[in-house]
Amino acid sequence: MSNKMLLSANEAVAYAAYKAGCKVASAYPGTPSTEIFETIARFKDKINADWAVNEKVALEVAIGGSMAGARSLCAMKHVGLNVAMDPLMTYTFIGALGGLVLVVADDPGIHSSQNEQDTRTLARFARVPLFEPSNSQEAFDMIQEAYEVSERYQVPCMVRLTTRTSHTSTVVDLGDDFGPGNVENKPYVKDICKIVSAPVFARPMRYRVQKRTEELRKYSTTETVVNRIEEGDKSLGIITASVAYEYVKEVFGEYAILKLGMSNPFPTDLVRHFCGSVDRVLVVEELDPVMEEQVRAMGLEVVSYETELDMMELNPGRLLALRKELLGDVEIPEATYADKGLPARPPVLCSGCSHRGLFYVLSKLGATVTGDIGCYTLGAFPPLNAMDSVICMGASIGTAFGMEKAGYNKRLCAVIGDSTFFHSGMTGIQNVLYNGGSVTTIVLDNRITGMTGHQVNPGSGKTLAGDVAPVTNIGAVARAMGYKRVESIDAFDIDRLENVLTAELDSDEPSVVIVTGPCRINAGLMQAGTFEVDPEKCKACGGCFKLGCPAIIRGESVADGKRFKAHIDPVQCTGCGFCEQVCKFDAISRIR
Amino acid sequence: METVNITLVGVGGQGILLTSDILAKTAALAGLDVKKSEIHGMAQRGGSVISQVRFGDEVHSPIVHDGASDLMVSFERIEALRWRHLLAPGGKILINNIDLAPITVSSGQQPAVTDLQERLDAEYPEAVFCDAMNIAKELGNQRCMNMVIAGALSNLTPFEEDLWKETMKNRIPAKLLELNLKAFDRGRAATA
Ligand SMILES: Cc1ncc(C[n+]2csc(CCOP(=O)(O)OP(=O)(O)O)c2C)c(N)n1
Ligand code: SF4
Ligand code: SF4
Numbered sequence: 001m002s003n004k005m006l007l008s009a010n011e012a013v014a015y016a017a018y019k020a021g022c023k024v025a026s027a028y029p030g031t032p033s034t035e036i037f038e039t040i041a042r043f044k045d046k047i048n049a050d051w052a053v054n055e056k057v058a059l060e061v062a063i064g065g066s067m068a069g070a071r072s073l074c075a076m077k078h079v080g081l082n083v084a085m086d087p088l089m090t091y092t093f094i095g096a097l098g099g100l101v102l103v104v105a106d107d108p109g110i111h112s113s114q115n116e117q118d119t120r121t122l123a124r125f126a127r128v129p130l131f132e133p134s135n136s137q138e139a140f141d142m143i144q145e146a147y148e149v150s151e152r153y154q155v156p157c158m159v160r161l162t163t164r165t166s167h168t169s170t171v172v173d174l175g176d177d178f179g180p181g182n183v184e185n186k187p188y189v190k191d192i193c194k195i196v197s198a199p200v201f202a203r204p205m206r207y208r209v210q211k212r213t214e215e216l217r218k219y220s221t222t223e224t225v226v227n228r229i230e231e232g233d234k235s236l237g238i239i240t241a242s243v244a245y246e247y248v249k250e251v252f253g254e255y256a257i258l259k260l261g262m263s264n265p266f267p268t269d270l271v272r273h274f275c276g277s278v279d280r281v282l283v284v285e286e287l288d289p290v291m292e293e294q295v296r297a298m299g300l301e302v303v304s305y306e307t308e309l310d311m312m313e314l315n316p317g318r319l320l321a322l323r324k325e326l327l328g329d330v331e332i333p334e335a336t337y338a339d340k341g342l343p344a345r346p347p348v349l350c351s352g353c354s355h356r357g358l359f360y361v362l363s364k365l366g367a368t369v370t371g372d373i374g375c376y377t378l379g380a381f382p383p384l385n386a387m388d389s390v391i392c393m394g395a396s397i398g399t400a401f402g403m404e405k406a407g408y409n410k411r412l413c414a415v416i417g418d419s420t421f422f423h424s425g426m427t428g429i430q431n432v433l434y435n436g437g438s439v440t441t442i443v444l445d446n447r448i449t450g451m452t453g454h455q456v457n458p459g460s461g462k463t464l465a466g467d468v469a470p471v472t473n474i475g476a477v478a479r480a481m482g483y484k485r486v487e488s489i490d491a492f493d494i495d496r497l498e499n500v501l502t503a504e505l506d507s508d509e510p511s512v513v514i515v516t517g518p519c520r521i522n523a524g525l526m527q528a529g530t531f532e533v534d535p536e537k538c539k540a541c542g543g544c545f546k547l548g549c550p551a552i553i554r555g556e557s558v559a560d561g562k563r564f565k566a567h568i569d570p571v572q573c574t575g576c577g578f579c580e581q582v583c584k585f586d587a588i589s590r591i592r
Numbered sequence: 593m594e595t596v597n598i599t600l601v602g603v604g605g606q607g608i609l610l611t612s613d614i615l616a617k618t619a620a621l622a623g624l625d626v627k628k629s630e631i632h633g634m635a636q637r638g639g640s641v642i643s644q645v646r647f648g649d650e651v652h653s654p655i656v657h658d659g660a661s662d663l664m665v666s667f668e669r670i671e672a673l674r675w676r677h678l679l680a681p682g683g684k685i686l687i688n689n690i691d692l693a694p695i696t697v698s699s700g701q702q703p704a705v706t707d708l709q710e711r712l713d714a715e716y717p718e719a720v721f722c723d724a725m726n727i728a729k730e731l732g733n734q735r736c737m738n739m740v741i742a743g744a745l746s747n748l749t750p751f752e753e754d755l756w757k758e759t760m761k762n763r764i765p766a767k768l769l770e771l772n773l774k775a776f777d778r779g780r781a782a783t784a
Pocket of ligand 3: 530
């Protein structure tokens with residue numbers, strides 16, 4: 001009998017946590033990891049899960065669950081781990097009581113992130129076991145194994161997904177016995193030698209970590225079934241892991257494979273044995289040469305090649321190029337490239353997005369805008385062109401203050417979203433105020449975490465489980481810190497935005513301006529109305545095109561096709577009314 | 593069964609991911625091994641979206657080689673050209689007869705494509721076109737456009753109509769099911 005479902009690896013993680021008897025779960029959203037917790041929310045009768053305000057707090061909550069003896073889960077995207085490294089680096093000294101599994105989703109190829117980084121290096125750095133599923137079934141199985149390992153060796157375990165595994169659905173057999181796991185909490189015992197990582201206790205812990213790593217290496221070498229040799233032609237042996245394994249099966253399927261489902265601690269004896277059994281050894285891995293360097297460090301020879309595979313997402317085509325280079329027995333099909341003359345289709349703020357008006361005004365004022373991460377990052381692109389920098393969550397405020405200190409203070413402001421503000425903007429505005437800066441921080445408060453697909457946050461009034469939560473008022477937070485200039489403006493009031501910002505950007509005092517308007521999609525306002533351009537009145541000035549609304553398209557051409565009247569696509573217009581406000585000729589009006 | 597590769601492309605917000613999900617679940621219901629991958633880019637709406645579905649006896653890579661898609665479904669006409677390199681020689685294409693002007697055109701950064709239909713005809717002499725938006729409007733709800741396309745797509749896959757409908761029943765909320773089933777039937781009939 002089987003119990004099969006088509007699940008993404010993200011969904012499979014949630015199902016596995018449920019089956020493994022996980023009780024405490026905390027995460028902060030981030031593509032491609034977000035659906036893990038959206039799925040976990042379905043199991044709220046058994047798993048007490050929440051959206052934390054950021055990844056550091058999320059991991060601390062999961063650590064608390066583990067300390068109290070419960071199986072706990074935490075999830076984040078790769079850059080989230082940068083934020084959560086601090087608690088991880090020391091909880092790994094302490095070691096888990098209740099099983100603790102941390103799922104981190106990398107984004108090779110930078111589909112939806114600010115950078116590309118390889119979590120495997122951080123797993124080694126933190127000396128934690130690392131599991132790397134290649135598909136959803138493996139994600140389902142490995143989460144359960146990770147809980148076993150975590151409790152047996154008293155260590156937090158990491159599971160690394162990638163965009164491709166997270167967002168690929170494959171068939172998963174949940175097993176006949178699928179249901180909520182009943183795992184008793186381990187009894188909590190106060191023990192400062194074990195849980196207080198002060199120097200006097202941290203030193204013996206450090207020795208334990210060293211010993212534990214070697215025990216885990218034995219496990220990864222001889223015990224776990226996820227590290228396995230697949231027989232094949234021994235003239236070439238391939239060491240691989242994660243989704244790269246699937247590409248290897250596709251392109252080098254006839255050769256011997258060492259598939260590492262648990263790649264840290266590196267199973268050195270198994271690797272040595274495999275390398276000794278084949279003529280040549282090739283390592284195929286996505287992103288950094290983490291495994292390859294470890295194989296080389298063991299003094300083993302590895303095939304070198306020219307094909308670039310050390311960055312960006314792998315795919316079968318790239319491995320085909322590798323095969324052509326190494327074996328010369330394949331032809332790369334001639335690419336019939338798509339027509340180059342096509343207009344690009346970059347992502348855009350939705351039609352009717354409440355963020356649009358602010359960027360229109362900032363662009364008009366010629367402001368210097370340190371930016372942040374969210375849907376509003378799209379304000380950086382033409383035609384809005386109203387953002388100068390994007391680094392990491394919360395960086396808008398600190399970097400604006402740094403620019404000010406460097407003497408650059410011309411119409412300078414920081415722009416940050418509400419979820420990002422709660423994540424790591426509050427410390428930033430506190431810092432500006434304390435250190436005497438004059439930065440204007442503009443918070444785009446749409447009461448939701450838009451970019452990652454609309455997750456609730458402390459401004460939403462709801463929790464992940466759907467319960468009512470207190471609403472944090474951002475203006476009140478700023479005032480409580482000591483800000484004297486705090487303004488709240490309706491995001492759809494372009495005139496007032498312009499007036500207030502003109503005053504604030506040039507002021508010597510620091511200020512916080514909160515721009516409020518609901519995320520159009522989240523509020524279900526996608527069919528809230530329709531506007532129309534009167535072609536008689538439209539002078540083809542192009543003013544409304546500067547809004548960058550996808551519903552405003554080119555209409556009739558004038559001046560020999562050099563200019564175009566505006567036309568509003570009624571299917572795409574959501575009736576926000578921004579364009580009506582910016583049209584100087586009253587050519588735009590509401591028809592519904 | 594030899595692995596079949598299907599690529600669905602279009603613009604964010606058009607319901608591509610639901611369509612590919614229903615396709616993949618129908619293949620799974622037929623007892624096949626399936627992999628469905630999707631990339632949705634950065635914005636909630638408006639960017640290019642691509643999803644690939646592979647099914648057969650055993651499927652490894654979730655990604656289809658360039659030039660190896662047996663069937664491509666484009667929810668928008670410009671996107672049909674953009675992803676031309678994915679289609680296998682002799683592969684089939686289903687094109688939704690709708691244009692969504694990219695922001696790069698309205699903002700004047702890039703010229704509009706003025707000879708779109710000629711280019712489509714030249715690249716894909718045997719394309720199947722589907723007026724899914726008009727059909728959806730006739731049914732009173734633009735949002736079921738994707739299921740009109742699913743109906744048209746079903747003509748090009750080896751799965752029985754009933755299997756498709758069973759997946760739709762499992763996947764679509766009850767109050768929208770009737771409309772979506774109608775949309776599916778219309779798409780199927782329009783391109784039969
Ligand atoms: C450290 C880190 N965690 C998570 C993310 C993923 N992420 C990108 S933007 C964003 C939040 C966006 O929400 P908000 O600030 O409210 O802006 P909106 O998208 O609603 O405009 C998140 C969680 C990230 N980029 N970095
Ligand atoms: S999802 Fe919401 S916040 Fe994001 S672009 Fe669309 S309307 Fe704006
Ligand atoms: S009212 Fe104007 S700006 Fe708003 S969505 Fe419609 S066309 Fe775009």
